[in-house]
Every structure is written in C-alpha cells, then in structure tokens.
Amino acid sequence: MKAVILCAGKGTRLYPVTLTMPKPLVPVANKPLLRYAIDTLTNMGATEIGLVVDSLDSPIRERLGDGLQTVGVPLTYIAQTNPKGLAHAVKLCQPFVGDEPFIVYLGDNVFQDRMDVLYRQFEETGASAALALTEVPNPSAFGIAELENGQIVRLVEKPKDPPTNLAVAGVYVFKPDIFDAIDHIKPSWRNELEITDAIQYLLDQGKGVIPYVVNGWWIDAGKPDAIMLANQLILEQLPFTPVDLQDPRIKGDSHVSHRVIIGEDSEIIDSVIRGPVIIGDNVTISNAYIGPYTAIGNNVIIEHSEIEHSIVMSFCTIKNIAGRIDASLIADNATVIHEPKKPNTHRFVLAENSLVQLS
Known part of the structure; x- marks a missing residue:
C-alpha cells in the first residue's frame, strides 16, 4: 500500500525557526515531526511513501534520502513548486499512487492513536474515502464533519453553528476517484484547490465517505506552543526507567x-x-x-x-x-x-x- 505525506508548506507559523529548517524536520522528543508521520503510516500498512516537498532539492530529501537506510521504507519525492492547496498536492501524487487506494497524511500532525483501525475500516466498507476526525472544544475554528447513520454527509469549514464537534484531523484514505473529484472543483476564495471541496464532490456524487474518530490526543504542530505541547505529551509516554x-x-x-x-x-x-x-x-x-x-x-x-x-x-x-x-x-x-x-x-x-x- 502507498501513502503520501504533504510537507511542502513553508511553515510560516514557526518563523524564524523554519526560515532555515523545513517544519517536518523540527524535532519533537528528539525525533523529527516527519518521523512520527512515517511511523504511523507504516503501522497502518504503508510499504511505499511519497513525500510532497517544495523542491526536489529540499533538505528533507537530503536528510532522508531514499528512505531505505534512514526510515526503513522506500521514499519517493514529489515537487509542489507552486502550491495551490491540499487538493492540488494530492493531484500531483496521481502518477505515484496509480490505481490503488492510498493514504494522505498532513506532515505537521502528531497523534497518540496508531491509526491501524482506520485503513481496515475503509477496506471493510468499500467507501471512496475515510477521514480521521477528532473531538474539539472549539469546532467553529475547524473544518467540521456532519454525520448521519455512521457516514459523513457534509463538510463545513469553520461553521458559526457547528453540527458536531468532530474536526477533520489531517489523515485521509482515498480511492483513485478522488482525482476525478479534484478535476471537478474550482479554486476557493484563497485561490486554492481545497481537499474538503473534493471530498464534498464525492459526497454529492453519492460516494461513501466514512469517519474514524481518533483515540487520544491530536496536535497540529504548526506553532511553537503546539510543538511544546507535542513534546510534552510524547515525553509523558516514556516508560518508568529506574x-x-x-x-x-x-x-x-x-x-x-x-x-x-x-x-x-x-x-x-x-x-x-x-x-x-x-x-x-x-x-x-x-x-x-x-x-x-x-x-x-x-x-x-x-x-x-x-x-x-x-x-x-x-x-x-x-x-x-x-x-x-x-x-x-x-x-x-x-x-x-x-x-x-x-x-x-x-x-x-x-x-x-x-x-x-x-x-
């Protein structure tokens, strides 16, 4: 199974640290953020991983190479030199993933959950997509999923009156029909192709999109305070050592x-x-x-x-x-x-x- 990690962002929320270091290489508990993503994906069953980077000369490629010696799984690098949104980044991965289902992981997320159940549920249901969701106390600040009978029926971006408190947490499983969905959407007000719009297109076409509610904590490690919190939560899991x-x-x-x-x-x-x-x-x-x-x-x-x-x-x-x-x-x-x-x-x-x- 193939997976892709989106890590082409400039990490502006972590300036000045990310002026010279890509955000996915920022260490948390002495391990780069990107390694947590890779570990989660291999635990889910990924045997090949594509990394969407801002340039094929990225320091990420310099650090990890082909992946076999550094992280134990083959890595392919996909350049997104002119970023136009998450859906644009996913579309660039089409030649890499081919005609098989694949996982998409946003590279600045850290989860306590190992996520192995997510892909199994996706396979068992035959859905076109599966989304990791997490309960949040302030749903108006996130993209929120509305559910009916255990299926996602609508995605709402930062709603004033949230239908649920389940936020889209940055891990997705897709069948290749997501690429056709991306071809049918238009840029948002941010002039970007939004992955939520592509998923909504699947829903509008009657395709199944299932939720997976994350167990434990989730950190969007995009700001210094969030990096500190992720570091704390991971160190908290260290076992007793006399x-x-x-x-x-x-x-x-x-x-x-x-x-x-x-x-x-x-x-x-x-x-x-x-x-x-x-x-x-x-x-x-x-x-x-x-x-x-x-x-x-x-x-x-x-x-x-x-x-x-x-x-x-x-x-x-x-x-x-x-x-x-x-x-x-x-x-x-x-x-x-x-x-x-x-x-x-x-x-x-x-x-x-x-x-x-x-x-």
Whole structure:
C-alpha cells in the first residue's frame, strides 16, 4: 500500500525557526515531526511513501534520502513548486499512487492513536474515502464533519453553528476517484484547490465517505506552543526507567530522576535532571538544572543554567543563564549566554546560528 505525506508548506507559523529548517524536520522528543508521520503510516500498512516537498532539492530529501537506510521504507519525492492547496498536492501524487487506494497524511500532525483501525475500516466498507476526525472544544475554528447513520454527509469549514464537534484531523484514505473529484472543483476564495471541496464532490456524487474518530490526543504542530505541547505529551509516554547509580555518565553531585534517557558519550556533572527528559549524544550538562518535558539534541553544552519544558536542538550552547528558560524552542547552532545580573525568566524562539547575549 502507498501513502503520501504533504510537507511542502513553508511553515510560516514557526518563523524564524523554519526560515532555515523545513517544519517536518523540527524535532519533537528528539525525533523529527516527519518521523512520527512515517511511523504511523507504516503501522497502518504503508510499504511505499511519497513525500510532497517544495523542491526536489529540499533538505528533507537530503536528510532522508531514499528512505531505505534512514526510515526503513522506500521514499519517493514529489515537487509542489507552486502550491495551490491540499487538493492540488494530492493531484500531483496521481502518477505515484496509480490505481490503488492510498493514504494522505498532513506532515505537521502528531497523534497518540496508531491509526491501524482506520485503513481496515475503509477496506471493510468499500467507501471512496475515510477521514480521521477528532473531538474539539472549539469546532467553529475547524473544518467540521456532519454525520448521519455512521457516514459523513457534509463538510463545513469553520461553521458559526457547528453540527458536531468532530474536526477533520489531517489523515485521509482515498480511492483513485478522488482525482476525478479534484478535476471537478474550482479554486476557493484563497485561490486554492481545497481537499474538503473534493471530498464534498464525492459526497454529492453519492460516494461513501466514512469517519474514524481518533483515540487520544491530536496536535497540529504548526506553532511553537503546539510543538511544546507535542513534546510534552510524547515525553509523558516514556516508560518508568529506574536510575542507574553506577552510570558513568552521571558524575559529581548529580541527581537524576526516573524517565530520563541519556545518549551516548554524554555527561551529567553536578546537575539535577528531573524527567521526563531526553538527552542526545555528546551532550555536556554541568552545574545545571534540566526540568521536566525537556528534549535536548546532540552535541549540546548547558552550563550554570536552568531550563524546562523546552526543545533544544543540536549543537547549541547555553551558559550562565540566571533565570530559568521555559517553554522555549531553540534551533540548531544557537548560542545563549547570560552575563550575571538580576534573575529572571526568559522565553526564546530562535533560528539556526542565532546568538543571544543577555547582560
């Protein structure tokens, strides 16, 4: 079975981080967002995955290659150089998927649900499409599905009077007749071909569209706060791991709690680590406090500083921060230095190669 991941967006809601890093490569719990999508799709049975990217020179292709060595499944890259909406992106995948049913996954979504039931239900019913739906407290902010007798009968975009609280969550299964539906729709007021319009066309033609209500949480990880929440929820699922008092990586007067993962060749020196925390390889943490829900990438140095509920990507340096860093997203190669002064709290969203010096 084939699947496609739509990841050609510019990620403007995550600027400045995504000015130099595609959003699907932003790490959550030290794993790129895109890997969660790939893991979910392979769990659903996908054996080949197409990635819709903004260019065949995308850093995503540079990072993952043909997929066989990096993610364990063959990857094909499909360029959407002139984006015209989700339906346009799906249409570009027609030569890749051919005449078989396929899955579409929006690349910035993270789910607790493994989704394996979704495809099975689609096959059993013979429907033309299946949509992942999730209950939301504010349905007027989403595309909402209206149901009758267990089938979707209408999709309504951000309704003032929502018929349900079931939002379209960004995972779809389609038969190839979705391509004919896309050919029959017109651009929306945004001058884009909307996938909801194509699905509505299927409905109008009497085609079956079935719902799948997602179990557990769903995060549209498009903004820094959502990335932080996804990081927290994934770290929360770390299993209990007792502290190894003989671990040579833990040195001096250090206190490390359970649910702390420490990478190879890393050192914890005279520091406090309170899980859930994940620490990459070649990391040095000295005279520091690392609080819950923090993910630290590879080759990071943290000295005389406190940080929690944050993501620190690779090759970063954080030194002498007097106040606690909280709820921050710090991209590759960033340097944060504090000259001693009155303690305070800092929040950063930094792009690659940034330097912040506080005095």
